[in-house]
Amino acid sequence: MGNYATIISELRKKAGLTQSELGEKLNVTPQAVSKWENGLSEPDVETFKKMSKLFNVSLDYLLNGKEEISLNQDDILTFDKDELIVVNEPTLHKIISGYCVKCKEPVAPGEYEVVSNGLTQEIYCKECNRVRKERQRKIEAENRSKEIKSGIFWGIVSLVISLVLGFVLIKIFGLENDAISWIVYGVGSYGLGAMVCMLIWGTWLFDIFEFFIRSFQMPGVIFTLDIDGLIFLIVVKIGLALLSGLLSLVIGLIGVIICSAIATVGFPFTLIHELKN
Numbered sequence: 001m002g003n004y005a006t007i008i009s010e011l012r013k014k015a016g017l018t019q020s021e022l023g024e025k026l027n028v029t030p031q032a033v034s035k036w037e038n039g040l041s042e043p044d045v046e047t048f049k050k051m052s053k054l055f056n057v058s059l060d061y062l063l064n065g066k067e068e069i070s071l072n073q074d075d076i077l078t079f080d081k082d083e084l085i086v087v088n089e090p091t092l093h094k095i096i097s098g099y100c101v102k103c104k105e106p107v108a109p110g111e112y113e114v115v116s117n118g119l120t121q122e123i124y125c126k127e128c129n130r131v132r133k134e135r136q137r138k139i140e141a142e143n144r145s146k147e148i149k150s151g152i153f154w155g156i157v158s159l160v161i162s163l164v165l166g167f168v169l170i171k172i173f174g175l176e177n178d179a180i181s182w183i184v185y186g187v188g189s190y191g192l193g194a195m196v197c198m199l200i201w202g203t204w205l206f207d208i209f210e211f212f213i214r215s216f217q218m219p220g221v222i223f224t225l226d227i228d229g230l231i232f233l234i235v236v237k238i239g240l241a242l243l244s245g246l247l248s249l250v251i252g253l254i255g256v257i258i259c260s261a262i263a264t265v266g267f268p269f270t271l272i273h274e275l276k277n
Helices: 004-014 019-026 030-037 045-055 059-064 126-172 179-201 205-212 227-276
Strands: 076-078 085-089 092-096 112-117 120-125
Touching: 004 030, 004 045, 004 059, 019 030, 019 045, 045 059, 112 126, 120 126, 126 179, 179 205, 179 227, 205 227
Parallel strands: none
Antiparallel strands: 076 085, 085 092, 112 120
């Protein structure tokens, strides 16, 4: 019966389908498709009709390689939603899944990638999607480079301020001859600058520091509805607000000390990691 085996194989490959995908569309096994293409068996009449509709060719073309219909080069045929769009060219029957949103070129199965854009999805041909990804990576790299530079700048500013204030405090308290004070002064200044740098970079240290940045909820106050009661309420509320602010400041300072100590060790490794990226 003609050379249907070669024709089925060629049409499947032009459509960008695997034997499994074609079998799924025709409700047969991949092994059945393989046997057709190797001439070991042949499809039944109903299957031939399904392939004729799927590939947009006549039964005569499937069986003998001769096309009965005559179409212009610019003719565009459409199937139902599951059959997709078919563009007819003089010697090629190409199944079209859609059009690239960038270059507007038609794309067949296997020639495009679907990109989620918020609530919608867009089709890109592989070349346009490669360019899109490359541009996106470049933008992300530029933004990250700005963050790295900003972190280094403010880290250096924090280091200089810490060095100046620390030097002034050592002079005020007369600790010029205390070696331990100078060690704490140097290490602490470096740690503070490293901490600021890592926080601006948004590294894992930010999660630790965030734990210490909190406000304290003060309890309610019972008072009487008279002048003395209102005065008592105002005084107590002010006192509780000051206490809450003081506690927040103390916990924050503890967080700065702890995070500075952690940054002293972790900064070199984080810097190397960021520079490699």
